Amino acid sequence: xxxxxxxxxxxxxxxxxxxxxxxxxxxxxxxxxxxxxxxxxxxxxxxxxxxxxxxxxxxxxxxxxxxxxxxxxxxxxxxxxxxxxxxxxxxxxxxxxxxxxxxxxxxxxxxxxxxxx
Numbered sequence: 001x002x003x004x005x006x007x008x009x010x011x012x013x014x015x016x017x018x019x020x021x022x023x024x025x026x027x028x029x030x031x032x033x034x035x036x037x038x039x040x041x042x043x044x045x046x047x048x049x050x051x052x053x054x055x056x057x058x059x060x061x062x063x064x065x066x067x068x069x070x071x072x073x074x075x076x077x078x079x080x081x082x083x084x085x086x087x088x089x090x091x092x093x094x095x096x097x098x099x100x101x102x103x104x105x106x107x108x109x110x111x112x113x114x115x116x117x
Contacts, residue, residue, distance in 0.1 A: 003033075004033075007029055008047060011025045011047070011051075012051050015048075015051055015055070016051065016054070016055040016058065016059075021048050021051075021052065022044070022047060022048055022051055023041075023044040023045070023047075023048050024104060026040070026043075026044040026047050026048075026108070027040045027041055027044050027100065028040075028104075029040075030043060030044065031097070035036070036093065037093050037096045037097060037100075037102055038088060038096070041088065044083075057093075057102070058117070
C-alpha cells in the first residue's frame with residue numbers, strides 16, 4: 001500500500017510536469033508489481049483521472065490551459081477511449097507488452113530528437 005502511494009506521488013509529479021498523463025509509467029510499474037497487463041491499463045486510468053483533475057486545476061491557476069483545444073481533443077478521445085478497450089480484448093498479454101514497449105521507445109526517440117530543435 002505504501003509502495004503504491006509512493007509510486008503515485010512520484011508519477012503524479014512527473015506527469016503533472018510533463019503532461020504525459022502518467023499511464024506510460026504506471027502501467028509498466030503495475031505489471032512489474034505483478035498485475036496483469038489489461039488490469040494495469042484499466043487501473044492506470046483511475047490514477048490518470050485523479051491526477052488530471054488536480055493538474056488541470058494547478059495549470060489553470062497558472063494560465064496554462066487552452067480550454068477550447070482541450071475540449072476538442074477530448075471529444076475525439078472519448079470516442080477513442082470506447083474503442084481501445086474493445087481492441088485490447090483481442091491482444092495477448094505478450095503482444096500487449098511488446099506493442100507498449102515499442103510505443104515507449106518511439107515516444108522516447110521522438111522526444112529526444114525533437115529536443116534538439
